[in-house]
Amino acid sequence: MQSTYQDLLARRSCRKFTADPVPKDLIEKVIEAGIYAPSGMGAQDVIIVAVTNRELRDRLSTANAAVMGRPAGTDPFYGAPVVLVVLARKDWPTHVYDGSAAIGNMLNAAYALGLGSCWIHRAKEEFDQPEWKQLLADLGVEGDYEGIGHCILGYPAADPAPAAPRKDDRVFWAE
Numbered sequence: 001m002q003s004t005y006q007d008l009l010a011r012r013s014c015r016k017f018t019a020d021p022v023p024k025d026l027i028e029k030v031i032e033a034g035i036y037a038p039s040g041m042g043a044q045d046v047i048i049v050a051v052t053n054r055e056l057r058d059r060l061s062t063a064n065a066a067v068m069g070r071p072a073g074t075d076p077f078y079g080a081p082v083v084l085v086v087l088a089r090k091d092w093p094t095h096v097y098d099g100s101a102a103i104g105n106m107l108n109a110a111y112a113l114g115l116g117s118c119w120i121h122r123a124k125e126e127f128d129q130p131e132w133k134q135l136l137a138d139l140g141v142e143g144d145y146e147g148i149g150h151c152i153l154g155y156p157a158a159d160p161a162p163a164a165p166r167k168d169d170r171v172f173w174a175e
C-alpha cells in the first residue's frame with residue numbers, strides 16, 4: 001500500500017527512451033493493470049492494441065504527427081519502442097472516462113515496473129481514419145471504437161523532469 005501511494009506521487013512522464021526492447025511479460029503486466037481499471041457499470045468497454053511492430057509503430061507515429069500538422073520524421077512517441085493504444089466502445093456512455101482510467105492505471109503500473117511511460121494524445125483523430133479502422137478490422141476487432149489515447153512504454157534514457165509544483169486552491173473541503 002505504502003509503495004503504491006509513493007509510486008502515484010513519484011511517477012513522471014518520460015520523453016526520452018533507450019532503444020532497448022521491453023520484454024513481453026512486462027508489457028503484459030502493464031496491459032493487465034489497464035484491463036483491471038474501473039469502468040462505468042463494470043462494462044469493460046475498453047480495448048488495448050499493443051503496437052510492438054516497428055514498422056507499424058513508425059506509421060502510427062507519422063499519423064499522430066500529421067494530426068498536429070507536423071512533418072513526417074517528427075516522432076510524437078519520443079522514440080519509445082512500445083505504443084499501447086487505448087480505445088473504447090463508442091456506444092457506451094462512459095467510454096472516454098473508462099479509457100482514461102485504463103491509461104492512468106497503465107502509466108502508474110509502468111512506473112512501478114521500472115519502465116518509462118507517457119500519455120500521448122490524438123488517438124481519436126487517428127482512429128477516425130479509414131487506415132486505422134482497417135487495422136482494427138484486421139486484428140479482428142468488431143464494433144465501433146473511439147481512440148482515447150496512447151500509453152508509450154520503454155526504458156527511460158534520462159531522469160524525468162521533476163513534478164511541477166501543485167497549484168494551490170484546488171481542493172475544497174465541505175465538512
Ligand SMILES: Cc1cc2nc3c(=O)[nH]c(=O)nc-3n(C[C@H](O)[C@H](O)[C@H](O)COP(=O)(O)O)c2cc1C
Nearest residue numbers: 011012013014015118119120121122149160163164
Ligand atoms: C489527456 C492527456 C493528454 C496528453 N497528451 C500528451 C501528448 O500528446 N504528448 C506529451 O508529450 N504528453 C502528453 N501528456 C502528458 C502531460 O503533458 C503530462 O502528464 C503533464 O505535463 C504532467 O507531467 P507528469 O506526467 O510528469 O506529471 C498528456 C497527458 C494527458 C492527461
